[in-house]
Amino acid sequence: MEGLKLANAPMPLPLISAASRPRRLFSPVTFARNLHLLRVEPMTQDMVENRENEYPISGDDIRTCFLNFYASRGHKILPSASLVPDDPTVLLTIAGMLQFKPIFLGKEPRSVPCATTSQRCIRTNDIENVGRTTRHHTFFEMLGNFSFGDYFKKEAILWSWELTTKEYKLPPERLWISIFDKDDEAFSIWHDDVGVPKERIKRMGEDDNFWTSGVTGPCGPCSEIYYDFHPDRGHANADLGDDSRFIEFYNLVFMQYNKKEDGSLELLKQKNIDTGMGLERMARILQQVPNNYETDLIFPIIQKAASLAKVSYAKADDSTKTNLKVIGDHMRAIVYLIKDGVLPSNIGRGYVARRLIRRVVRIGRLLGIKGNGEGIQECAFVPELAKTVIELSDQIDPDVKGRTNHILEELKREELRFVQTLERGEKLLDQFLSNALLSSRANGGKPCLDGKDVFLLYDTYGFPVEITTEAAEERGVSLDMNGFDIEMENQRRQSQAAHSAVKLMVGNEVELAQCVPDTEFLGYDMLSAYATVKGLLLNGEPVTEGYEGSNMEIMLDRTPFYAESGGQIGDNGFLYYEGNQDGKSTVTVEIKDVQKSLGNIFVHKGIITEGKIEVGSEVCAAVDPILRQRAKARFFRVTLSQTALRTVIGQETSQAGSLVAFDRLRFDFNFHRPLSEEELLKIEELINQWISDSTLLQTKVMPLSDAKKAGAIAMFGEKYGELVRVVEVPGVSMELCGGTHVSNTSEIRGFKIISEQGIASGIRRIEAVAGEAFIEYVTARDNNMRRLCSLLKAKADDVTGRVEAILEELRAARNEISALRNTVAILKASSLLNRAFVVGTSNIRVVVESMDETDADALKNAAEFLVNSLKDPAVVVLGSCPGDGKVSLVAACTPSVVKMGIQAGKFIGGIAKLCGGGGGGKPNFAQAGGRKPENLQDALEKARTELIALIEK
Structure with missing residues (x-):
């Protein structure tokens, strides 16, 4: 951007005078397009479709301007923290101040007097509003300036105004201010020092303009700056909560009090400043677009999605535009979550990532977006959208491009997995609709799909209500939308309750921090x-x-x-x-x-x-020295495991968690497939070779930046300050780690992998033993082998062959038993032929009988024998109690019976419910099971009654 520069010398922190104010960070040429006359009306279609080079100022330039403005006033520019916070009370990073929480609490000394950041944030409490309003997002950037006891209210207000009006050139007459209703000092600064007219300063209550971190702890009044899109409406009765007119883009928190347990406030010894400017909101204002989504920060992703859907965003209806906005928003969150190590799963942060990915997939399918091929392995389109996000990532997070392959592969796997889930959902939808039709015939009412079923399809299988509605209408079934809304509201209430329960700090923690x-x-x-x-x-x-x-x-x-x-x-x-x-x-x-x-x-x-x-x-x-030594051996083994894994299966592998207990260790890592026996053996060989090398460890403390330049790898779950402890095995590994370690690799004694398995999508786990536990494990295995040799009367080298021979004999015996059981079942079934009865004008032959203790496989063969012997048209339903409290059921229908609408797969499931189970299958043949053998006769009687009713209808 032309003229975007850092001032030659930092601005002194005391009050700013016109004479001492540093020069602007970019020249007026940047805003040569009459930026002070910001248009409010939407762009024309041609302008929307061809806006790539039409923005007066880029989002990257807005971010750089903010950071450089405060850097020129003595603030240190610090990098964005990870989206995974080092704070157990918060699931994801939701604000710029989160990484400074220990400083605000007084638990860590400040490393700088004041700082400025552009923090990546994720919030999902308003996910249903994304795309529907002009400003809600799951992923956003929060520009912030922070003072840790250095400057306070007056400087924060004066600088925010100078940045907003002099650097960003927003017209002062379009800016409104909100303050805490009791904060006369803030009112005086805004009115007397800045010159904002009284009618554009709104006093607001505690709910709106008093920031608290929890029940107790640091807190203070805040002041917000709003932009007015419609000054023509005048000052009378202006409501800052009117989204159609105002947008709040800069919040200044004056953290000056400590809230005590009795609710009283006491002045803090150190007053702090915590601010936040929404980058997307400022971009919307400066780029003269009608909403945050159409800024250059998000719109290229929307354009890519529109291209894949073969639609024009400018010409699209409101519903399509909303869906495209949701995709544009969610894709940013998805990419940066995966980059920061959050992989899709069913719990915690992983569930957030999975939910966002699945929303993109189902919305994309609703829009008709397809992948590059017809087969399921080529149908992924989310990675194509991710490529656009990655292209835009240079200024947001320069490390993203280095993780491109990992991000794209993870997204492809998750999308294909969800596509398979959607296909299962389609089968379930068909079943729900058939049940609704059957129920209406039985009750004489109109067929209606239960709201709970509609919500299950939406929430678990990713079916948009629009798709469910369309499929239901084709079958003449309506939807219980009232029931669906109730289920949706219940989930929303639970989500908001969970979000509200997350606090930045709690009372006892604050008390501990103080004493x-x-x-x-x-x-x-x-x-x-x-x-x-x-x-x-x-x-x-x-x-x-x-x-x-x-x-x-x-x-x-x-x-x-x-x-x-x-x-x-x-x-x-x-x-x-x-x-x-x-x-x-x-x-x-x-x-x-x-x-x-x-x-x-x-x-x-x-x-x-x-x-x-x-x-x-x-x-x-x-x-306890013995347990410490065992933990040291295992913990250092984790560091070697990471190095060995990277050596054997590639540098893209990264640690996803670990546990070092006194009797075992586990190491979780990102990888998309199981490791082969050869790879596991190679890892073991590498680690045991490093142990036998008897290498002395080198431990030293150095600046974090120097450690990273030297190639030190961060350990998962650790937080690092400016000085870090580096543990190095020369020629093998270098780790940033605060754990306890052996002094020589030989102290580990040995290493053995005892299992490798998948624990979540894209995450594998190795469990192993080392040190004393390694000796104990090897000894126990040797004892077991000795006993096995004794039982088999074989040498150790012959045990495998002997066991294989025994297993082969067992398989042959089982096959023989199974054949005998089938023969007996068919003989029993043949005796049931004369018990068939004829129903209806079509003379359908029906057999509904119990076959005592026949197992499930033999029962299946008996049913096939009977239906083939009876010839078309015929229906067979058999049940048995093979033991262990189990019930087996089977149904078989000939082709003409299926054409009548009697389907084995749908029929048998309802019968099985009486036996405490369920099941299903194809229209001509299905199996089911249950856990209530005492109800088998009742279930068979119900099957007999319902078959007669269906045939005679």
Whole structure:
């Protein structure tokens, strides 16, 4: 962008005067198209279709301008945090301030006095509004400037106004301000210092303009800047909540209070600034388009989707435009989620990714978008859309392009998997419609598809209601939309409740943050140390003392105990104090786990087995050395596992989680297929070779940037500061890791993979043993082999052949038994031929009988024998109780019976329900089962009655 530059020298943080104000960050040439006369009316069709080079300013330039503006005023530009936050209370990164939460809480020292970021965010609480309004998104960028006790309200307001009116050149007369109704200081700054007229400053209540982080904790009033698209409507009765006229694009939070448990407010020692400007909203304003979706940040994705759907966005109806907007929005969220390691699954963050992908797929199919081929393996279109998102990613996240292949492959697999689900849904829809028709014939009413069934198809199988409606109308079936709306509202209510339950902090955490210092970790160099008790929790509530038998959470000022992080579990051990002449009693606490809270407070969880523990008392903290050594061996094995995996199956593989327990380890990684036996053996060989090399580990602390330049790999689940601990096995691996490690690879002793399996879409898991557990595992396996050799009376080398021979003999015996059972079943069935009865004018022969304990396979053969023997037209329904509380049912129909509308697959399912089961199959043949053998006779009687009714209808 022409003229977009960083000022030569940082602006001093005190108040800005006209004389000292730095020069603008881009020249007026950028806005030569009369930007101050922003048009409100929609673009013409030709302008919409050919807008690629028509934007007055790009989204990238808007972002750069914001960051450079604040950089010139002493702010450090920091990178966007991952969409996966280092905060267990938040599922995904929802705001720019999230990465600074420990600083705002006072739990981490500020590394800079003030910062500016462009933070990638995801919110799904308003997902149903995406595409329907002008401004709702799941993925968006939040531009922010933050002060950590450096400047405050006046500077924040003056700079926001200067950025908005001088750099972005928004007409001042189109800007409205909201403030907290009791914030007279903010009103004075906006009115007296900035010059905003009183009639354009709106005082609003606590719900709108007072920001809180939770029930207690840092909080403060906020002030928002709105853009007015229709100043012609005047000032009287103007409502800032009117989306057709106003859009709020910049929020300034003045974090000046601490909210106490009784609801009272006290001034913070350090006042902070937390702001957020919606990049998409500012782009909408500056690019003169009617909604956020038609900006250059999203519209190229919409254009690609329209091209695949073979439609014109400008000429499309409102429904089609909405669907294209949803695709444009969701595709951004999908790509950046996968890039940050979130893979589609049925839980947590993975469910968010899966839900968004499936929404894109089903909307795309509704629009008629298809892939490049006819076969299911070539029908994926989502990767094609992702390519456009990736092309736009340079300024948003430059690391995205390096993950292109991984992103596209993951999207293709998930889309094809969902297409198969949709096909299953089509079969279920057909079944629901048939049931509705059968029910209406029986009851004499009009056929209607239950609202719960419509919602099941929508929510589980991805069927848009429009598709269900169209299919139902073709069969003469209506939809219970009231029932569907109830189910949808229930889900929305649950989703909003879950979203509301997520808080940035809770009361007890805030109290701990204020009274308990960070824990000094001593465990790299020692396994025992004296420490002072700084805090106690009993059942989650702060207490001053704990007694024998109580399960406590204990905070110390210093500790040798490792707290669980990065996959390594917390240490076990004891806290104790030996009573002596000073009159103090003996205290013993058995520690079973150690966790981190609020960044760097170590919480020791254990039971008091003797005496009483008090806040302020001194104890000796002692780690169990044997368990620590076992954990060290296994944890370091995880680091070698990552290196070995990358060597054997490719550098695209990345860690997706790990667990290092005292008796085993597991390593989760991203990969799309099972590993072969050859690959697993190769991984084992590599790791055991590194162990046998007896290499000394090198540990050093260095700046994070230097570590990354040196090639150090980050460990999954770890958070890193500016200084990081780097553990290196020369010639093998270099990791950023805060875990405990052996000093020499030989201490691991050995490594053995005991299983490899898939645990979620695109995620595999290796479970292994190492160190002492490796010796125990090998010894146990050897003992088992000795016993097996004894039982088989064979040498170890001959065991495999002997077992294969026994299995072959067993298979032959089973086949012989099965053949005998079939013969017996057919003999029994032949005796049922004379029990067939004739129904209806078509003289249909019907057999409905029980065959005692015949198993399912033999029952199937008996039914086939009977229906073939009876000849067309005929119907056979057989049932049996083969044992173990099971029921087997089978139905068979000849072709002319099927033409009458009697289908075995649909008929047998309803019969099986009486036996506590279900089933189905083809129109001419179907099987079912159940768990209530006592109801078999009733089920067969129902089958007999319903068949007669259907035939005679």
